[in-house]
Amino acid sequence: MEYVILAVVIALVAVGLTGYLVVSGRKQKQLPRPEAPSATPTITAPPAEPHVGDEAETLREEPRRTIEEVDLPTAEEIVEEPQALEDPVMAAPPAPEIEVPEPTAGRLVRLRARLARSQNSLGKGLLTLLSREHLDEETWEEIEDTLLTADVGVAPTQELVERLRERVKVLGTRTPAELRTLLREELLTLLGTDFDRSVKTESGTDTPGVVMVVGVNGTGKTTTTGKLARVLVADGRSVVLGAADTFRAAAADQLQTWGERVGARTVRGPEGGDPASIAFDAVKEGIAEGADVVLIDTAGRLHTKTGLMDELGKVKRVVEKHGPLDEVLLVLDATTGQNGLVQARVFAEVVDITGIVLTKLDGTAKGGIVVAVQRELGVPVKLVGLGEGPDDLAPFEPEAFVDALIGD
Template identity: 80%
Template sequence: MEYVILAVVIAVVAIGAIAGLVVSGRRRQQLPPKSQAPVITAPKPTPQEPQVGEEAAPPTEAPRRTVEEVQLPEAEAPAEAEATGVEVVEAAEAAPAIEVPEPTAGRLVRLRSRLSRSQNSLGKGLLSLLSREHLDEDTWEEIEETLLTADVGVAPTQELVERLRTRVKVLGTRTPDELRALLREELVELVGKDSDRAVRSTKHEEGPAVVLVVGVNGVGKTTTTGKLARVLVADGRTVVLGAADTFRAAAADQLQTWGERVGARTVRGPEGGDPASIAFDAVKEGIAEGADTVLIDTAGRLHTKTGLMDELGKVKRVVEKHGPVDEVLLVLDATTGQNGLIQARVFAEVVDITGIVLTKLDGTAKGGIVVAVQRELGVPVKLIGLGEGADDLAPFEPGAFVDALIGD
């Protein structure tokens, strides 16, 4: 009896085990393969979505792309360029369009109205005095005072008054037209009609013409250098700029902006760097490019500072290792009058001044400084500034200048 009961128990256990195996097998068929981890995604109406019955199929890997095949968004392109060492220039910082400067021929004539407004006291005052019926000693003293007030200078004033006295006596009767013609002739003679006022900017065998621009602080030297570049480009020259003013903040940036406007390259160095080294490199660059002219803007110097003036001499000596310096242009503020003559003397002792640029001549009635500074240095005024516009720097023409003084 005990054997029968034991046999029944064993049979029941065997049947239960077989049933469990069947159920477990069915569950395995319904579960996804262990190698395919469950992923919860939003439904996508694409053909690649698994269809009914695919769960039991062998797992298939979706196609994968390498890092090189993945296209990065456009916003990240600058970072990629930096990694390759390529300089990235933002669109907003693109170089400005190259301008075509106004022709220099007759530019002073076009700017004549600006000059005449500030110089009427000289020309019109002289004409008024000479038109008096009786030219007594008091009148001649007034004429002399008018000339001195306009900063013509003592010696040139005395010479002009003596010549006018003689010619008026010979002339006898004096019509307004005769007086005007007489005064014009004498003033043109006083200013100097035979001087060579051309800026030497033509390339020669040694290389490009080298022009140093010098002056004290505040006369508009860097701006004048930029405007001079426009004058030369307008006359068909190719120009390289040297930013040797390393002591004034943003001077190099200012000069570079002027150069970019006319397509002229600017050679510059670190702030506070050696000006002579930058000047040397600028001439070297001009030679390599085959440029016609190299313009070098030097640091503004107080004429009372001996060390800074000596450094200016060093700049000139270093540049001359490449070849001769063709021009040394001294920039003077016409509104400073006789103080400008003191500056001129000191600069002339350090470097050989070859020409003068008078700025702000439209803002002063002291047009006689043109005569005085030429007499002081023995060199001509070559350019004059008559406004703040880019093309308001004009080659100096004695006839047009005197016509502006005395009017029509």
């Protein structure tokens, strides 16, 4: 037992001695010398933000001024009454700038040149064929094809060819100048120079002249109504617009925009409302304002003839409660050619058409549609659209049209 106790004591002594040596060795190890302080100051983190539960800093007393120490402005320094600043968000939008449309006479010269560029191929083709030394049957068939391609129509084409045959046979020799004169005379006869092509905008009574614009949507009907307002304003007439096309989205907005440009007011109603009611209100407002002309834009749906007849018939009846309807203009797209005649027949059966407006005439070489539609309806083409500009609507002049066809 004594030996065991002695062995334990010796072991403890050995362990203690070993720890002492290790610690002593660590103390003797040299630590690295600190470097010299840098010139850049050490940036310390800002103190932490106070959190909920932290004690607030004790309030410190600060000097405050009394009412006697505050300097108030004198009466001489107050030069005007204070005014409230207008909120730019709530302020009313600025009124649109009213444009001054180009006079009708000034537009015709520019539009003639544009018409000549689009229609010249027809006239040149006819003059080339007529200038052949021998006008055989094949040549006359080519002349017929040229006229039919230009949408002149079958019956007018046959009439024109027959007259040309007779006159060329009598004429004998054919110089270019003689052929041009001959063709010009026959085309003018075909177009008709005895039509009254003026747009009726004057009423025989004290009420304004009332013009109703009809046509299929997509032909430029609403745009034509707006352009016609510009033509009338340019001629010194005051205009009220009636947005009776309530079934086409944004039709009333489009017409109102046209009116605002020239200072013409637009009478409109809710989308899908009664067109006849709006037309009635437009004429009523035109009478109250003493306007010269009321232009009524109508819907152009063709899905059923019965619905179209009922709608346009009702508009016509309510307008005539104020006074006579002076003009009914049918808007047709010249680029549709013979398909436009189908539309024309439907509208002619529904309402008494008094004049035709051909739009996009500058975008087609089928100017013969002028002849075809006049022959179909028995009413004259009164206005033509020759571009997308606001002043690209002009009165139709047969002489200028034929001169554009066959060139100078």
